[in-house]
Ligand SMILES: Cc1ncc(C[n+]2csc(CCOP(=O)(O)OP(=O)(O)O)c2C)c(N)n1
């Protein structure tokens with residue numbers, strides 16, 4: 001690929017890969033480049049292998065490439081695993097004594113002119129009077145040398161990030177320098193001459209999708225978060241918990257997702273803003289509350305962080321196979337809104353929008369994210385201004401008054417305000433339970449009318465690409481990122497129609513693009529093409545071509561390029 | 567105008583069986599609220615699903631009839647959002663011990679400042695008389711002509727095993743005493759668990775008013791949990807009154823470091839909040 005590079009850092013989980021990955025990512029960013037960093041790790045605490053890949057360029061980077069230019073490894077299994085994904089003329093650096101590549105690996109290395117360097121990082125750490133565990137920092141120093149970047153930048157960062165930890169900082173720096181002072185092979189270089197250094201990038205922020213969701217919620221005046229740990233949503237709890245002093249937010253770990261959902265509903269009913277985040281299994285437990293919020297017309301916001309698979313699935317890997325459950329969860333028929341995020345920019349914005357929709361329409365809003373967005377690091381120079389808060393509060397005679405828009409008056413329960421009954425039994429306008437067939441029909445119609453009102457007010461999908469694109473991909477979530485990155489690597493005229501507001505669906509743009517004669521391709525990170533099925537259901541349009549991936553891996557840039565070559 | 571019981575009445579026709587213990591419970595609850603000078607708009611009541619929950623139509627206040635077993639977490643969510651409101655959670659023995667027993671356990675250890683009214687009529691009444699954990703073991707019940715094959719749960723014992731800050735027991739046939747207990751519960755700053763022995767003339771007719779009258783005995787607060795446990799374990803006498811109270815433990819919200827000294831409630835704080843101050847951790 002022309003204008004981007006990738007460096008991968010791997011080791012056993014427990015060897016500090018995440019921390020070093022973060023330092024590396026921020027270090028490259030602070031050197032004036034745009035980065036995207038993604039994590040791969042197993043669902044265990046120690047052992048197994050973890051990897052951090054940082055892709056960088058002078059243009060925006062949103063997705064990972066399958067192949068890296070530098071592979072650095074502290075662990076045997078990881079080295080075997082990732083060797084076949086090193087670029088031709090790339091370099092492998094490892095710290096493993098007597099490591100043997102397999103026959104095929106050796107062949108791959110030779111054919112692709114890949115260099116292999118062994119560094120005894122442990123010994124170097126010990127020689128520098130540092131504990132063995134700091135071997136990883138020696139490797140970090142050497143990677144920095146290979147990248148040929150300013151050592152001061154990484155040193156400063158190391159000091160900042162490790163400042164909070166109780167460690168021997170001088171030893172860390174000695175290890176960093178020792179790694180950096182090793183000569184790099186003469187014939188290896190990362191040719192950054194094509195890349196322009198952008199001054200403003202070093203001031204920009206490095207956020208994960210989950211950070212952006214947390215920040216968006218804070219901006220939106222959300223005052224309480226109820227969670228229960230589940231990858232890939234757990235770090236929302238972490239981020240909000242670690243900033244709770246600054247924000248004053250009430251952050252609570254509930255006894256279950258059932259409870260978290262009820263706490264959200266109770267708090268929203270009382271008139272504050274609350275949300276919860278989970279993954280598929282936890283979301284399943286919340287579905288009774290989703291249905292109850294639908295019937296009682298209580299605002300409700302839940303972030304559904306997708307990983308892959310049914311059951312426990314593949315807990316720490318990515319996918320987008322939970323659209324169906326988002327659309328269908330909960331018994332009975334009730335209006336809902338489903339939104340999909342793809343990167344930090346829209347995660348920050350869409351969570352705010354979710355609160356406004358939930359409040360104004362008095363419906364549950366499900367905000368989809370994916371591990372690939374939730375836990376990956378993006379850099380962003382500026383977050384947009386906070387969205388204006390819209391609550392739609394107004395008083396009235398009856399809490400469930402039948403209106404043309406379907407939206408009834410709602411006011412905050414407070415002393416000296418008129419009291420009312422919120423009822424999960426079917427009820428008449430005053431909230432009192434009813435079994436009268438006509439009232440039941442009217443109330444059902446009233447609630448569902450909110451969907452029509454909402455659909456009219458939702459923004460259209462976002463189109464990226466030239467007006468006269470030959471090929472247009474259509475999808476939601478992080479598939480956008482791989483396509484947009486791939487577009488930069490080809491001369492073909494490619495477009496992407498990006499859906500953020502999934503339901504109620506605005507399908508007209510799809511039909512328009514198709515009728516204009518473009519080649520239209522559905523792209524999804526799931527097996528059955530769930531978004532495509534929704535489109536079919538809503539407007540009877542069948543996608544002529546589909547690019548589906550469901551191996552728990554995100555779309556890599558090469559996946560898109562290979563598909564276009566076929 | 568002085569607050570009256572009638573201010574808590576509604577004009578919706580009640581659906582309980584004649585002689586149902588829920589009448590006495592609501593009478594006591596309304597009396598307690600009036601005595602405490604709480605107007606209906608000061609009160610948030612969450613209701614479970616069951617005969618107890620059908621009482622939602624019978625009382626004024628901000629009311630939320632939610633899902634079976636979930637009355638407690640719904641009430642907690644409401645309470646945390648605005649502690650100026652008096653929050654009362656209503657639930658049956660079925661909803662409490664079966665569908666949502668985890669919520670009871672965690673609410674006790676969290677010591678949220680709300681009051682829990684347990685309508686213990688010793689069966690799933692609204693679904694027409696199935697056995698619960700408080701049904702007598704030998705008693706034939708819906709679909710189980712020889713009685714349940716499972717053991718029982720003594721609510722007082724369960725609650726007291728979790729280091730609660732307030733446990734009381736009342737009886738639906740003694741609404742005046744029950745009103746006093748409820749008042750104590752509402753005044754208590756913490757999670758107040760009130761078990762109400764409730765007559766169910768339809769499904770547990772053998773435990774009628776006479777049966778209870780013979781066994782019920784008022785008691786004083788116990789100084790220690792172990793004394794309180796001894797008292798609730800008694801099978802021959804059903805002791806009522808505030809059985810245990812500990813005023814020395816802080817409620818959940820008061821333990822939140824970041825809310826200390828805050829004058830506003832979460833409901834008053836919904837506005838755009840500047841994130842600049844925390845953005846530097848992402849550089
Ligand atoms: C999730 C769920 N499961 C089952 C029911 C059916 N259901 C309604 S009331 C009830 C039992 C109520 O028993 P209890 O909580 O003791 O209240 P009571 O009617 O005795 O006052 C059941 C099982 C339901 N509404 N929701």
Ligand SMILES: [Mg+2]
Pocket residue numbers: 616658659660685686687688689690691
């Ligand atoms: Mg019962």
